[in-house]
Amino acid sequence: MDKLQMPANFLWGSASAAYQIEGAYQEDGKGLSNWDEFVKLPGKTYQNSTGEVAVDHYHRFKEDVALMAEMGLKTYRFSISWARLFPQGRGEVNQAGLAFYENLIAECLAYGIEPMVTLYHWDIPQALEEAYGGWESPQVIQDYLDYAHFLFQHFKDKVNYWITINEQNIFTTFGWMTALHPPGKLQQEKLFYQVNHHVFLAHAQAVIAFKEIMPNGKIGASFAYSPSYALDCDPKNAMSKLDFDDLKNFWWMDVYAYGRYPKSAYQHLAKKGVAPVVSEADSELLVKAASKIDFMGVNYYQTTVCEYNPLDGVASTGEMNTTGKKGTNQISGVPGIYKNPTNPYLKTTDWDWTIDPMGLRYACKEITSRYNLPIIISENGLGAFDELTADHHIHDDYRIDYLAQHIKELMIAVEEGSDIWAYCTWSFTDLLSWLNGYQKRYGFVYVDRSESGGSLDRYKKDSFYWYKEVIASNGQSID
Numbered sequence: 356m357d358k359l360q361m362p363a364n365f366l367w368g369s370a371s372a373a374y375q376i377e378g379a380y381q382e383d384g385k386g387l388s389n390w391d392e393f394v395k396l397p398g399k400t401y402q403n404s405t406g407e408v409a410v411d412h413y414h415r416f417k418e419d420v421a422l423m424a425e426m427g428l429k430t431y432r433f434s435i436s437w438a439r440l441f442p443q444g445r446g447e448v449n450q451a452g453l454a455f456y457e458n459l460i461a462e463c464l465a466y467g468i469e470p471m472v473t474l475y476h477w478d479i480p481q482a483l484e485e486a487y488g489g490w491e492s493p494q495v496i497q498d499y500l501d502y503a504h505f506l507f508q509h510f511k512d513k514v515n516y517w518i519t520i521n522e523q524n525i526f527t528t529f530g531w532m533t534a535l536h537p538p539g540k541l542q543q544e545k546l547f548y549q550v551n552h553h554v555f556l557a558h559a560q561a562v563i564a565f566k567e568i569m570p571n572g573k574i575g576a577s578f579a580y581s582p583s584y585a586l587d588c589d590p591k592n593a594m595s596k597l598d599f600d601d602l603k604n605f606w607w608m609d610v611y612a613y614g615r616y617p618k619s620a621y622q623h624l625a626k627k628g629v630a631p632v633v634s635e636a637d638s639e640l641l642v643k644a645a646s647k648i649d650f651m652g653v654n655y656y657q658t659t660v661c662e663y664n665p666l667d668g669v670a671s672t673g674e675m676n677t678t679g680k681k682g683t684n685q686i687s688g689v690p691g692i693y694k695n696p697t698n699p700y701l702k703t704t705d706w707d708w709t710i711d712p713m714g715l716r717y718a719c720k721e722i723t724s725r726y727n728l729p730i731i732i733s734e735n736g737l738g739a740f741d742e743l744t745a746d747h748h749i750h751d752d753y754r755i756d757y758l759a760q761h762i763k764e765l766m767i768a769v770e771e772g773s774d775i776w777a778y779c780t781w782s783f784t785d786l787l788s789w790l791n792g793y794q795k796r797y798g799f800v801y802v803d804r805s806e807s808g809g810s811l812d813r814y815k816k817d818s819f820y821w822y823k824e825v826i827a828s829n830g831q832s833i834d
């Protein structure tokens with residue numbers, strides 16, 4: 356049999372987010388974001404870690420991009436800090452902030468690395484929070500559109516790949532349901548769905564504007580997709596899986612791809628009085644944008660198990676394991692619908708996330724058959740404790756193993772008919788984990804950084820050399 360490999364021109368990549376790497380949080384006229392403010396509240400993050408310095412990518416981007424080039428990376432996915440560009444969220448652009456992204460993009464292009472830009476990776480300008488409550492107000496739609504429009508115009512000859520919104524399902528759930536992210540609200544279900552509706556409309560406006568400016572450019576959203584399995588063939592559990600998918604997965608992906616909410620989930624939420632208000636104009640806009648997206652962006656980390664949950668059963672809480680110790684995560688669920696027990700067939704990471712390479716293939720097959728859209732894997736990776744040896748090596752064979760298994764499944768997905776354009780590992784350098792500080796590492800490049808400081812020097816991990824080979828052989832080195 357021929358060895359598995361990726362199609363020609365496959366975009367082997369790696370990804371990051373502005374808040375998690377840049378630092379320079381008040382430099383060169385940058386405005387503050389919701390995250391800059393949120394992390395000041397004691398106890399919100401591991402040892403009160405912040406992104407004030409992060410891994411100092413703002414000052415070291417040339418070194419970082421040179422490492423990407425050495426590795427042979429084909430694409431680099433990064434996000435733009437809205438508040439660095441528009442300190443007040445709107446109005447005058449901050450030229451110094453813009454210059455940073457111009458330089459970063461120029462640096463990528465000089466090495467032949469395709470930039471992939473995320474417009475929104477969770478950091479909204481604090482000024483907009485204060486002006487009207489950020490995503491809670493429909494006013495945000497116009498401001499987001501203006502911000503996106505500016506970037507499309509400015510970089511239309513340089514950037515071909517754009518992601519409107521990163522993990523809408525996660526930042527809204529953590530922001531308005533579990534209170535773990537800003538604005539730190541707990542169980543505000545009605546507001547949660549209304550906020551999501553605003554995000555969908557902002558995304559849709561941006562997609563439509565984009566296609567007028569760059570008809571041949573590629574645009575989509577990145578969804579944190581956790582495919583689900585029914586616990587067993589008990590029909591009650593199978594039904595809970597279906598309901599889970601409608602509420603937790605298709606609620607987002609159907610809007611991106613079809614422009615409408617899944618019917619039975621909408622019905623269920625309407626009965627509870629928490630469904631978003633959808634006008635006819637909204638529907639038209641969402642359907643129009645859905646017909647124009649080019650790909651489904653998938654951030655894949657883990658899968659979920661679904662079991663019927665009695666009416667007096669478990670409800671999700673706002674607790675989360677930020678300690679790195681196993682076994683302290685809560686079982687989540689919605690009484691009367693589903694709960695999510697652990698999967699006895701799968702091992703877990705140091706942070707209790709299931710490791711399920713085949714789940715990635717499952718995700719691709721499901722998206723291909725449900726939406727028939729090309730796919731960009733915009734994130735996949737292993738968060739772990741890495742150890743720097745005395746002679747500056749990092750032997751992260753566990754990461755190599757994790758990535759190899761996932762890439763292999765992805766190559767099978769291609770063989771089985773999925774149209775996959777890119778695979779971006781999370782992440783290129785180590786970076787700040789939103790809640791878990793600097794101890795949870797994902798990168799190919801180790802950064803000497805802890806909560807208390809560090810030299811910020813970069814060291815290549817074993818996985819760096821391994822991925823270089825994978826890219827050079829277009830995946831064949833894995834099989």
Ligand code: GCO
Nearest residue numbers: 372521522781787788789790
């Ligand atoms: C973390 C998370 C993140 C996310 C990413 C989502 O530990 O903070 O894993 O790094 O994966 O930001 O897009």
